Amino acid sequence: MTTFQSFDEISQPALGPARVKALREKLAERGLDGFVVPRSDEHQNEYCPPSEERLAWLTGFAGSAGIAIVLAAEAAIFVDGRYTVQVREQVDTGTFTPRHLVEEPPERWLERTLAPGARLGYDPRLQSINEVERLRAACEKAGAALVPVEDNPVDAIWADRPAPPLASIVLHDVSLAGESSGSKIERLQAKLAEQKIDAVFTNDAHACAWLFNIRGGDVSHTPLPLSYALVPASGEPTLFVDGRKLSNAVRDNLSHHMAIAEPGRMEAVLAAEVKGKTVRLDPTMVVERFATLVERAGGKVQKGSDPIALMRAVKNEAEQAGARAAHIRDGAAFVSFLAWFDRTAPEGTETEISTAEALEHARSETGVLKDLSFPTISAAGPNAAIPHYRVSRASNRPVTPGLFLIDSGAQYVDGTTDITRTIAVGDVTPLMRDRYTRVLKGHIAIAQVRFPKGASGSQLDSFARAALWEVGTDFDHGTGHGVGSYLSVHEGPQRISKLGTTPLEPGMILSNEPGYYRAGEFGIRIENLVLVEAVEIEGAERPMQGFETLTLAPIDTRPIDVGLLTRSEIDWLDAYHRRVREVLSPLVEPDERDWLERATAPIG
Template sequence: MLMQTHEARLDALRKELKRRELDGFVVPISDEYMSEYVGAYAQRLLWLTGFEGSAGSAALLADKAAIFVDGRYTGQVRAQVDGKLWEYKSVPADSMAEWIGQNAAKGAKIAYDPWLHTRGWAQAAARTLAEYGVELVEAQGNPLDVVWEDQPAPSDAPAFLQDESLAGQSSAEKRAAIAEWLKAKNYDATVISALDSVAWLLNIRGSDVSHTPVALSYIVANADGTVDWFIAPDKVPDDVVHKLGNAVRIRPRDSFETALKSDYSGKLIAVDPDRTVAAVFQALEAGGAQTVKAMDPAVLPKAIKNDVEMAGQRASQKRDGAAVSRFLHWLSVEAPKGNVDELSAAAKLHDCRKACGDLRDLSFDTISGSGPNGANPHYRVNEETNRQLEPNSVYLVDSGGQYPDGTTDITRTVWVGPGEPPAEVKDRFTRVLKGHIALDRQVFPAGTNGGQLDTLARQFLWMAGVDYGHGTGHGVGSFLAVHEGPQRIGKSGGGQAGTDQVLFEGMILSNEPGYYKPGAFGIRIENLIRIEQRQIDGMEGTYFGFETLTFVPIDKTLVDRALLTAEELEWWNNYHSKVRNLLAPELEGDALAWLEEACQPL
């Protein structure tokens, strides 16, 4: 009989650890590629604990266990994970290694899977545990996989081509640029394990991970311009083989570790320490290779979109904006009647996107949060948590689509009438709006990073003594990952990767400040923006600003007009004029009438 309760699963894992003479184990949300979103086969933390978030980890000992999440999931983890079995810990305030050290006996052996963690994590954890007399050891095969009886197999879906008419550059050109980089650095090869980097470099896509069009595989790119692509051969159709040509050698995915140990002796191999698991370093070094830490050479060029990719992004945003506007019109009619709940709203929005044409997938699970559920920034509705969109309440919907020409991500917060929003709701919404406008309007010099811009979006909330616990902006891919590095807008420090990345023209970011009142409501306004050069009379050096990419009405019912300056009102009216001009030709009937009214000047 399969284990149905999380208590039974935790007990089974503890028995397996005891059989292996191990005293504890660490379970992250991760896969062999260090992906943010992972395939069903790699959802180990979800299986063990019931936690459905996209970031988190757990540590278990013989008599204690703890789950570690950041501020986005404070409410969610308590709703989904049994507090009788697991202690709730918040990162970065709580350290997993410290917790293990404080709760494990001296001499304890704590295992980790080197295919699910970076080397840096393993080294830091080992140092901390050693201070407590505890040893971190490699698991020989993941013990959780042994007790997960109905663990799904990795996807066998075929890879497919991303045409150059959408990519804007051939795979051969991209591979040649990486070969030049390798030669300039005197490296023999580089391992590329981030799935979106593999997809970008080869101009292929896949359907192995929900919402992210990637194929499970690795690349070793060589200085002579050739590439070894480690993927299950049955996943590579003939047209992909033909397009890539002889310079791309297709090798079985299950031969990857063996190849690392046998093919690179005496060679200097570049490996990205932040995007590659510890096991890759270990296999290379075991085979006599010398490793050097270097950022994945596909990451930065992938983030800087070319003109063709940007044309596709603008087209997909227009298509998506029309779909979201049709949804918001429908919501304005049906929600005040009490006919809509979170699940039906998310389903309707999905239908609107499908009707607009060529939707391949959502870019993430839609966050459809009514009232107190909206106060969970990464809320994921299910049958148990589903709430009605009650009259006179706040509704937050964060969603996106995957189209062949672009990836979208938008959040709108709306007031479900028929009454007027309370003063507190309007105040918080308007402060979020002011921060959104401040970031959208900012001009900044070349060399600026995302950490330097973050305060712009928070300043008006801070003046009211409130804040939000997530970042302000993340990168977005081109029919790839909806969360794409290396750029990020967020608070500096605290281990927040990407905030020190210099911003370059062509990068896409989200602009999404928010406010969340636990047990009451959540607010977020999100558009995508592109970094572009600006010309300023008398300027000294190079300056950038933002091109707004997302065009969907923002709910004026929630705005306290008295809190807006003349410049902010001008931004609002200009933005909604652009929304009307762009989307009116895409709508008709009542939806068009709704758009015209929603875009009236404040």
């Protein structure tokens, strides 16, 4: 029986029409002609507590990114390329018209859809500064007005809305964090002084967790304590957190480095601390409400990146060691799972759910599993063509011949993992074999790439796509995202994508996960986590960097068309599998060891 994931159907599209009708009535009472419903909370979290899942409650859409706009006569829901199939399955498309978030952004839709004089409402607690600016510009072009609301009208009709979370906060031991909270605060304050910034305010709960070496349980799959922080360039920081989450011991420990205040006292604290001062706010993360509070307190908002984000992204030696240990432990569990899968899948009795349960069980056998880092994507047949598919009891498919995709991760106190393998079950078609090999070529290209210091993920992204471009296809998600240290499995600012502009630095952890998706048929993704490291190249004229692969688990060689691989690619795969075998063999059972020997046998 699983502990950290549910397979209950959480999407209820049939409820959408009645809920939208109730919302429209509420908007009319308030003199509003429409309302914006983002998939976010005050912290802009990827995983929101149930009390903040307004988009899912209203529309039925359960993805991690999206936004709905409800007008008096029509409504639209905007999602990116990961969710174009899923959204049509989860929402009532007679009520919400699905639209592509990138190809037709909400602002462009508003420009041509809003009537002159219309009043579009939004919740300033849920939209970032940048988002509000884009919405306001769109409304102005349409001759309409963007109107902030004090009380969210969705909450007014959500009769059984869950209570906010109150999970206990725990200290993250310095042996795992690698640096004391006091030292981190000193480093941050030095950066603020250097940049002539009087203070930084963050609503990013990940930033607070990292800076103050705390962890919690307010959201699923990420050990977050929902909180906010104000850090001055000199003097004592303030952590805003519900005091009911703090034991006396934890409060006493934290009080050595910071003041602790209830979130309800934020306005009063800001009034006392920021008057006449410059306060850095990240406009992509900080919601408009907090910018308003700073300005109301007499502070001057300076828009710019949150310096904590980049500090957190570069893992120190203790965090890197923890990541390696976590991946070895996770790799042994994954080998146990793969050996089980190869033994049982051909019998035709396994399903997507039973497979996800088996993998979680293998991880729980480590005795130190804290959580999954996200709900397991266990996908057979056409379900694998949905990049962020979530199996439910209603969608559960049997494991049948072809390709099976499983994307999963774990939270251990010393590290966060994320791995995807696409596995052959019986025979695969020539097309499957070709596309699998091209995805593998892209994966190897990223694993082997060498790049100059200062290069960003946008400069590497095409390496993962080149083999797919050769045959006229591509994938609609980034090649890689940043990963935290016992924090979020999706961490910025580093990433490998067309939009990845942050220079990569040694110590950053990212995923390497090219894919291919044929709607209605099958999907492929191969993912390892990698660590940026400095590399020595003989005769190099500038500092160079590359990747250390952290993830250790066999990559299925059965679907490979070896003729499409270069000698260098074959050598990389054989060397990777030799390392997997050498590291993991002592950690698995004898029968699993025999399987591992076969699974990692050289192909060249």
